[in-house]
Each structure stands twice: as structure tokens, then as C-alpha cells.
Amino acid sequence: DTAVSQTPKYLVTQMGNDKSIKCEQNLGHDTMYWYKQDSKKFLKIMFSYNNKELIINETVPNRFSPKSPDKAHLNLHINSLELGDSAVYFCASSLGVQENTEAFFGQGTRLTVV
């Protein structure tokens, strides 16, 4: 069983559309994240949820809205997609927010906005 799974793996859409990416973890972790990897492979955190509560929002545009229906799921909805949103989005989870816990990553969703 995949520990952190995201769907879809690839997403091609037109500018202005609204799309969602889903993430599920079966590790029993309390904390989940969304990271964005740009075209230069640079990774940056977008959001962090702990026990379904938002604890990090890293100056992400309001068009991005995460939702955590339960501890095992963290979805990302994006409104009015722009060309600059094209990137690979990674979901991750960790036991908690403690410094010594490693994060486990999903396979990524490659979003292409045309």
C-alpha cells in the first residue's frame, strides 16, 4: 500500500479553470503538508495542517485553498489557474510537527496550465 498517495499524477488544464488535487496518507500521521516544486526543482512549503488545523500558510495566493476533512486527507483546490501555477505539487505527512520527525512524500502531481 502506498503511504502517501495523490491524485491525479498529471493534470493539464487551461488558464482560468478551477482544479483540485487530492492527497491521502495511511500512516496514521497527524500532520500533512503541500509543497510546490518549480521548474528549477526548488521546493517550497505552501501549507501545513496539524490535526486538521491550518498551521502554515506561506504567503500563497488566495486562489489556493487547502481542505482537510480528516487527519488522513489534505486536498488542494486552485481557482482561476494561471500559467505561473504550472509546477509539481507534492503532498507529504509526518507523525507530528516535532523537529525530529521526517516527512513522507507522495509521488507528486504535475500541473500544466496552458
Place this chain on the structure above:
Amino acid sequence: AQSVAQPEDQVNVAEGNPLTVKCTYSVSGNPYLFWYVQYPNRGLQFLLKYITGDNLVKGSYGFEAEFNKSQTSFHLKKPSALVSDSALYFCAVRVSSSNTGKLIFGQGTTLQVKP
């Protein structure tokens, strides 16, 4: 501000030779350091971490990393490289006492192991 730097965009090594991928960090407080590997079109896989204790940390796939507090470094090493080790490697730091779980990543280093 917390930061991580990987000074080399790419490291080339011949199969069977030792490899080193460099990482330096800047944090206020105790550093909690991690290495991840990303194979093409795949997610990040955890390799190893330094929390406290021994400066030499052993991880997955024969990798190890040496924590050096005076040089603020956490270089990734392997005694004998394999072609299958070719991938993108990320060093990361988790900010102590932030209570957010946030990881700050370096810019990544591409490792090319040639037969």
C-alpha cells in the same frame, strides 16, 4: 533566517568511487537535518536524518552523512557509488521550536554516476 545551501548543482562520479554531496546550513537554535532523494518523475524519498548524538549518521541504500557543527555542514557520503544512485538529492532543515513541521530545502544537487 533559516537556510540550507547546496553549493554544487551537479556532482559527477564514476561507479565504484566514493561520492560526497555537500550541504551547509544556517539556523538559530538546534539544527535538525535531513537528506532526501528524488528519482526522475518520482516523489522524495527519505534517506537519513541528524537529530542529536553521533555526528556520523547512517541511512538507506548505504548512504551516510557527517554532521559538523563548527563548519555548519551536513555532507552526504557513500563509499562506493552505483549507477542507480543517479538522482536529485536534497538537504533540508527543520526549524527547531517552530512547531510547524516546516522543512526548508536546499536547491538540490544532481548526482550523475557513470559506469
